[in-house]
Structures are given as C-alpha cells and as structure tokens.
Amino acid sequence: xxxxxxxxxxxxxxxxxxxxxxxxxxxxxxxxxxxxxxxxxxxxxxxxxxxxxxxxxxxxxxxxxxxxxxxxxxxxxxxxxxxxxxxxxxxxxxxxxxxxxxxxxxxxxxxxxxxxxxxxxxxxxxxxxxxxxxxxxxxxxxxxxxxxxxxxxxxxxxxxxxxxxxxxxxxxxxxxxxxxxxxxxxxxxxxxxxxxxxxxxxxxxxxxxxxxxxxxxxxxxxxxxx
Amino acid sequence: xxxxxxxxxxxxxxxxxxxxxxxxxxxxxxxxxxxxxxxxxxxxxxxxxxxxxxxxxxxxxxxxxxxxxxxxxxxxxxxxxxxxxxxxxxxxxxxxxxxxxxxxxxxxxxxxxxxxxxxxxxxxxxxxxxxxxxxxxxxxxxxxxxxxxxxxxxxxxxxxxxxxxxxxxxxxxxxxxxxxxxxxxxxxxxxxxxxxxxxxxxxxxxxxxxxxxxxxxxxxxxxxxx
DNA sequence: CAAGCATTCACGATCTTACTTGATTAGTCA
DNA sequence: TGACTAATCAAGTAAGATCGTGAATGCTTG
Numbered sequence: 001x002x003x004x005x006x007x008x009x010x011x012x013x014x015x016x017x018x019x020x021x022x023x024x025x026x027x028x029x030x031x032x033x034x035x036x037x038x039x040x041x042x043x044x045x046x047x048x049x050x051x052x053x054x055x056x057x058x059x060x061x062x063x064x065x066x067x068x069x070x071x072x073x074x075x076x077x078x079x080x081x082x083x084x085x086x087x088x089x090x091x092x093x094x095x096x097x098x099x100x101x102x103x104x105x106x107x108x109x110x111x112x113x114x115x116x117x118x119x120x121x122x123x124x125x126x127x128x129x130x131x132x133x134x135x136x137x138x139x140x141x142x143x144x145x146x147x148x149x150x151x152x153x154x155x156x157x158x159x160x161x162x163x164x165x166x167x168x169x170x171x172x173x174x175x176x177x178x179x180x181x182x183x184x185x186x187x188x189x190x191x192x193x194x195x196x197x198x199x200x201x202x203x204x205x206x207x208x209x210x211x212x213x214x215x216x217x218x219x220x221x222x223x224x225x226x
Numbered sequence: 227x228x229x230x231x232x233x234x235x236x237x238x239x240x241x242x243x244x245x246x247x248x249x250x251x252x253x254x255x256x257x258x259x260x261x262x263x264x265x266x267x268x269x270x271x272x273x274x275x276x277x278x279x280x281x282x283x284x285x286x287x288x289x290x291x292x293x294x295x296x297x298x299x300x301x302x303x304x305x306x307x308x309x310x311x312x313x314x315x316x317x318x319x320x321x322x323x324x325x326x327x328x329x330x331x332x333x334x335x336x337x338x339x340x341x342x343x344x345x346x347x348x349x350x351x352x353x354x355x356x357x358x359x360x361x362x363x364x365x366x367x368x369x370x371x372x373x374x375x376x377x378x379x380x381x382x383x384x385x386x387x388x389x390x391x392x393x394x395x396x397x398x399x400x401x402x403x404x405x406x407x408x409x410x411x412x413x414x415x416x417x418x419x420x421x422x423x424x425x426x427x428x429x430x431x432x433x434x435x436x437x438x439x440x441x442x443x444x445x446x447x448x449x450x451x452x
Numbered sequence: 453c454a455a456g457c458a459t460t461c462a463c464g465a466t467c468t469t470a471c472t473t474g475a476t477t478a479g480t481c482a
Numbered sequence: 483t484g485a486c487t488a489a490t491c492a493a494g495t496a497a498g499a500t501c502g503t504g505a506a507t508g509c510t511t512g
Contacts, residue, residue, distance in 0.1 A: 005412055006276055008338040012410045013252035013259075015331045016324045020249035025500075026239035029246060033239075042459060050232055055501055057460055062499095067327040076458060076510060083327060090323045097316045098242045101293035101309060105241045112234040184238045186231055251470075268489060281471055283490060288469095302480060302488060 022066035023094060027051055028059045035069060036088045036210035037142065037181050038149025039081035085213060092214035095182075109184060116189060127205055131177055132217070136203075137170065139178040141191040150209050152179065153220045160187045163194055175201045182208035248292035249320060253277055254285045261295060262314045262436035263368065263407050264375025265307035311439060318440035321408075335410060342415060353431055357403055358443070362429075363396065365404040367417040376435045378405065379446045386413045389420055401427045408434035 023029055030049045034040060040048075046056035060080055063069045070083045082088055099105050130136050131152065138155040140147050147157040158166050160180070170176060176195060180187035183206040195202035209219050249255055256275045260266060266274075272282035286306055289295045296309045308314055325331050356362050357378065364381040366373050373383040384392050386406070396402060402421060406413035409432040421428035435445050 004338070008334065008412075009256065009410070010252065011334045012331065013256045015328050015334065016255045016321055017250060017252040018328065019320055019324045020246065020251070020255060021499095023246035024243060024250035025246070026236065026243040027500085029242045030235065030239045052502065053459075054461085054503080057458095058501080061460085068323075073459095073509080076456095078459060086323055086326055090319055093316055093319050094245055095242055097294075097312055098245045100312055102241050102244065105238065108234065108237045108241065112230070184235070186234075247469095253470085278472075279489070280473080280491090283488095284470080287490085299479080299489095304489060 018066045019068070019090075022063050022068055023091075025059065025062075027055075028063055029091075029094075031056065031059055032063065032068065032082075032087070032091050033181070033210075035080060035082050036091055037146045037208070039079045040145075041074075041077040041079055043077070045080065088210050089214045092210055113189065116186070116193075124206065127177065127203060128207065130175075131205060136175045136177045138205075139170070139176050139191065140180075141178055141187045142180050146181075148221060150213075150219045150221055152209060152212060153218055155179075155220075160191050163191055167195075167198055167200075170195070170200060172200060175203065177203045177205050179205040179208055182206070182210060244292045245294070245316075248289050248294055249317075251285065251288075253281075254289055255317075255320075257282065257285055257289065258294065258308075258313070258317050259407070259436075261306060261308050262317055263372045263434070265305045266371075267300075267303040267305055269303070271306065314436050315440045318436055339415065342412070342419075350432065353403065353429060354433065356401075357431060362401045362403045364431075365396070365402050365417065366406075367404050367413045368406050372407075374447060376439075376445045376447055378435060378438060379444055381405075381446075386417050389417055393421075393424055393426075396421075396426060398426060401429065403429045403431050405431040405434055408432070408436060 023032070027049055031045055034045055034048055042053060042057050042060065045060070046053045049056065051059075060069065060071070064071060064080075067083055068087050069080050071078050071080045073079075131138055134154055138152055140151045140155040140157045141160040141163065142157075143159055144157055147155075151157065156169070158169065178188040178191040178195070180191075185208070188204045192202045192204045212219050249258070253275055257271055260271055260274055268279060268283055268286065271286070272279045275282065277285075286295065286297070290297060290306075293309055294313050295306050297304050297306045299305075357364055360380055364378055366377045366381040366383045367386040367389065368383075369385050370383055373381075377383065382395070384395065404414040404417040404421070406417075411434065414430045418428045418430045438445050
C-alpha cells in the first residue's frame with residue numbers, strides 16, 4: 001500500500017508533467033511559437049508549420065489539454081491563441097534554456113545563418129537600446145495580421161514579400177532595424193539582405209514581440225483582433 | 227524536396243523539444259525538484275523519488291542528455307546536480323505555469339493539505355517580508371545535507387525527524403517560520419503541526435530555496451559540498 | 453433546407469518511451 | 483588481489499505518442 005504522501009507527490013508531479021508533455025514535441029513548440037506572434041486559425045497554423053490540418057488540430061488539442069492555449073469559434077474558423085501571457089514567457093524561457101545549455105542550437109543556427117551570409121555586426125544590447133529609444137526606424141516584416149496583433153512601439157509594417165515594391169516608404173539616410181518573429185525566423189534576414197543591396201543602412205534585430213513581452217516591455221496594438 | 231528553411235526550423239524545434247521531452251515525465255520532474263535542493267547520489271534520488279535505482283539512473287541520463295543536470299564521480303558514488311542556476315529557474319517557471327493554468331494542481335494539493343489540517347492563515351507576501359527582514363526565527367526542517375547545500379539566510383537547521391527531541395533549541399516567545407523543499411513538500415507542515423501542539427508560535431512558509439533563487443534572492447551556504 | 457467548408461474524430465501503422473530484470477563495468481577497501 | 487558496491491548497460495514488454503487517411507460534425511451561406 002502506497003502511503004498518502006507518495007500518492008500526493010505522484011499526483012502533483014503528474015500535473016506538472018502535463019505542461020512538460022505539451023512542450024515535448026517539436027511541432028507543438030513550433031505552433032506555440034507561432035501563437036506567440038498572435039492568434040491564428042488551424043489552417044494557418046498547419047500551413048505555417050508544414051503539417052496536415054488533422055495533425056495540427058491534434059497537437060492543438062494537446063496544448064489545449066495542458067491549458068496552454070485556448071480556442072474559440074470565429075465565424076467559420078476556430079481561432080487559437082495563447083491562454084495567458086505567462087505561456088509566452090514560459091516558451092521564451094524554454095527557448096532560452098535550450099540556447100544556453102545546448103551547443104547544438106548554436107551550431108544549427110550558425111550554419112544556417114552563415115550560409116545565408118547573415119551576420120551579427122552590432123552589439124545586441126546597444127541595438128535594443130536604440131530601438132527602445134526610438135533612435136532608428138523600426139521595420140516589422142511579418143505578415144500584417146501579426147503586426148496588428150502586436151508590434152514593437154513605433155514600428156512600421158511592410159511584409160517581407162512586399163518590401164521590394166515599397167522601398168520608397170523607407171528613409172535612405174537613417175538606420176533601419178528590421179525584426180520578425182524571433183531569433184530563428186529568417187524573414188528579417190532576407191529583408192536586411194535586400195535593403196543593403198539597395199543602399200539602405202539596415203540591421204537585423206533578433207528579438208521579436210514575444211521577447212519584448214517576456215522582458216516586460218511594452219508592445220503596441222495588442223488585443224486588436226480579439 | 228524540403229526547402230532549407232524548413233529543415234532548419236525542424237532542426238531548431240527538435241533541439242528545443244529535447245528540453246521539453248526531458249521535463250515530460252513526472253518522475254524526472256520529481257528528480258529535478260530534488261536536485262534543486264542540492265546535489266545527490268543516484269541511490270538517494272531513487273529512494274526519495276520511490277523508484278528503482280536502474281530507473282533513476284535512466285531518467286538521470288535523459289536529463290543529462292538535455293544538459294539539464296551534470297554528474298561526476300565522488301568516490302564510490304556518482305553525484306548529480308543541476309547543470310546551471312537557469313535550470314532551477316526553469317523548473318520553478320514550469321511549476322508556476324502549472325499552478326496558474328491547471329486547476330487540478332490546486333485541487334490535489336488543497337485536498338491533501340486540508341485533510342492534514344494545514345492552512346494558509348498568514349498572507350504569503352507579509353510572511354516572506356518578515357523572513358527576509360529577519361523579524362522571525364527561520365527553521366529549515368530538511369535533511370542536513372540539503373541545508374548545507376544552500377539555505378535561507380539566518381535559518382537554523384533541525385530536520386523534521388529530530389524536531390521533537392530538539393525543541394529546547396527553539397524560542398517559545400518569538401514566532402517560528404518553518405520551510406522545507408517547497409510548496410508541495412510536507413515536511414514543514416508536519417513540523418508546524420508538532421510545534422503548535424507544543425505551544426510554539428509557528429507558521430509554514432511555502433517557498434523553498436529554489437523559489438528564493440528563482441527570485442534572485444540570496445541563499446546562504448551554496449557550493450559548500452562541491 | 454441543402455451545399456460548402458473548417459475542424460475534429462476514429463482508426464491503424466510505425467515509432468518512441470517507461471519501467472523491469474539481470475548482467476556488466478568501474479571504482480573502493482580489506 | 484579479490485570481494486563488495488554504486489551505477490550503468492542491455493534486452494524485453496507494455497503503454498503511449500506521432501502522423502496519415504478518410505469519415506463525421508457542425509457552422510454558415512445561398
């Protein structure tokens with residue numbers, strides 16, 4: 001017969017493990033990362049994570065079972081979103097722990113970004129300071145829905161696909177800092193690439209809105225599409 | 227043929243999931259929690275988590291594979307410890323997320339603590355303030371190794387098993403605040419129970435050293451048994 | 453009411469994980 | 483050296499997870 005305190009501990013850690021299990025699959029982490037950018041339909045999530053809709057639906061239900069995300073019907077679509085700001089912070093913490101502890105994260109991203117000629121010339125901290133102080137033009141290159149769901153204060157929105165056609169909206173003389181979904185998203189890398197070739201002074205910022213929120217910094221335009 | 231950016235994303239999220247998988251099993255979380263209190267041998271961990279030694283060893287290797295813990299041989303024993311303070315903070319964050327999001331955590335612990343007559347009469351914040359200000363006698367009822375590996379500044383160490391025999395070491399007039407491994411550990415509950423029956427003014431503090439570290443507060447006697 | 457569509461459910465194939473038992477390794481101490 | 487011991491490894495089983503396919507659900511719109 002198991003003693004009561006053992007049964008209690010087993011029950012408690014089993015609950016904790018619900019959260020652990022929810023973040024144990026790579027695809028669920030990718031979905032969570034996408035949801036950190038803003039709410040989305042199942043279809044959009046499936047497409048952006050490159051999985052089938054049925055599969056996405058199942059993963060989302062696992063996440064919902066752990067109460068990390070919530071869903072409600074918006075007309076014909078079901079819209080999923082993070083259940084709580086705390087979930088975004090937790091995701092950023094997990095990602096940060098992986099970055100700190102797993103050398104492979106650095107290897108994988110280094111090999112990818114280097115082969116694309118992406119570099120880290122400017123000090124991250126100094127760049128963040130200038131962004132926050134409004135000393136540079138901040139450019140959000142994510143899809144417009146994500147910009148609407150929340151963006152860095154003062155940023156202008158030009159999706160990376162439209163950038164080439166909308167270059168005239170950008171200043172040639174002041175420095176431009178482009179950002180996207182976060183350190184492992186490539187949209188801002190592409191944007192900076194293009195801008196530099198066109199003679200702009202452009203930098204990439206690794207942080208996205210999830211990182212800003214996790215640091216307790218202000219994010220503009222939240223809750224617009226609730 | 228999968229595009230390069232997809233392969234990159236898959237590789238990155240797979241790395242993140244290593245951390246997720248490591249915290250997906252209840253027993254591994256229990257081991258992690260124990261290791262937050264201080265380094266331990268495989269045998270001690272197995273016993274305290276109520277699993278076989280072989281099983282504990284395997285779980286510990288999973289944790290080590292995710293670089294969350296480190297091990298080195300100390301004479302006849304292998305001593306495991308957290309790889310990084312960040313790991314302790316991550317564990318506290320996961321636990322906190324489960325507490326906030328999962329009503330079951332509250333239910334399970336409430337039903338257990340209530341049936342033992344444990345209560346939360348004092349405001350947690352006010353209690354913490356008094357502990358940090360040194361206005362009360364702080365009592366650490368964990369095993370002495372754990373006290374040695376790190377304890378709340380100014381706390382005195384009397385393991386819960388020895389408490390009855392060592393009551394004379396405690397003051398009758400000033401308030402005593404007992405703590406143990408954390409909110410889901412029952413040692414401090416027992417201690418407070420005993421103390422009150424003996425006419426002491428005793429309170430239980432839910433926080434343990436892991437919580438103090440996670441808040442960036444000072445912990446005394448760290449690294450003594452490295 | 454019926455057609456259309458986004459999402460979920462159900463089932464099965466394949467893979468992974470947790471845990472046990474028993475053997476093996478690598479260190480200690482007489 | 484040889485008995486002893488902590489920890490790991492290896493193999494097997496049972497349970498659980500991932501993901502695809504195709505059918506079912508339920509809302510919306512004509």
